[in-house]
Amino acid sequence: MNLKTRLGILVSGRGSNMEAIVQACQQNQIEAEVAVVISNQPGALAIGKAKKKGLLTVLVPNGPDLETKIAALLKEHRVELICLAGFMKILSPDFIRQFPNRILNIHPSLLPAFPGLNAQKQALDSGVQWTGVTVHLVDEGCDTGPILLQSVVPVEPQDTLETLTQRILLEEHRLYPQAIRQRITSNLKIVGPRVEWTPKKGER
Numbered sequence: 001m002n003l004k005t006r007l008g009i010l011v012s013g014r015g016s017n018m019e020a021i022v023q024a025c026q027q028n029q030i031e032a033e034v035a036v037v038i039s040n041q042p043g044a045l046a047i048g049k050a051k052k053k054g055l056l057t058v059l060v061p062n063g064p065d066l067e068t069k070i071a072a073l074l075k076e077h078r079v080e081l082i083c084l085a086g087f088m089k090i091l092s093p094d095f096i097r098q099f100p101n102r103i104l105n106i107h108p109s110l111l112p113a114f115p116g117l118n119a120q121k122q123a124l125d126s127g128v129q130w131t132g133v134t135v136h137l138v139d140e141g142c143d144t145g146p147i148l149l150q151s152v153v154p155v156e157p158q159d160t161l162e163t164l165t166q167r168i169l170l171e172e173h174r175l176y177p178q179a180i181r182q183r184i185t186s187n188l189k190i191v192g193p194r195v196e197w198t199p200k201k202g203e204r
């Protein structure tokens, strides 16, 4: 029997978080396998990277039926957990309701600080000394869903946008697989704004 959780990864760009997730699966750090990688951008670097790893990739160009096609693909490939990894499209409530508590996103700040685009620049411009990474469940808002895991990253006095972005990205690559692992091995209950975790039977 195959006990691995089937992941669908949605990408639009570089795909470094996708690579981190794939590597964690291949190294058995998480009991999961990537069933499909879906991009809405024809030129996304992520697609080439996924193909090189032998993964099934599908391009669904932006258009009125984007979400219908993506939902159909996810169901066709029996995806159990959807990981947004630099997917540059806000998903509609209709789409999200089809996969309750099964859509994860990674954001390069300590939410609720600095939601939306250019989170690293927002942090730098604001003068904070600490920022970080958040993995959260996707709800109907923009970067507002229940927080699964967070990790803190320092902002150094000499940081440029590039150095800060890079330091955050390294932390993203560590945190996303960890959050997926926790999501897979735990039952979760949403209590108000919070996520409560209890290990599944046989997990610790």
Ligand code: GRF
Residues within 6 Å of the ligand: 013, 014, 015, 016, 017, 018, 046, 085, 086, 087, 106, 107, 108, 169, 172
């Ligand atoms: C990451 O910074 C992620 O937090 C944000 O978009 C970026 C995607 O990078 N949502 P990559 O495509 O995973 O390299």
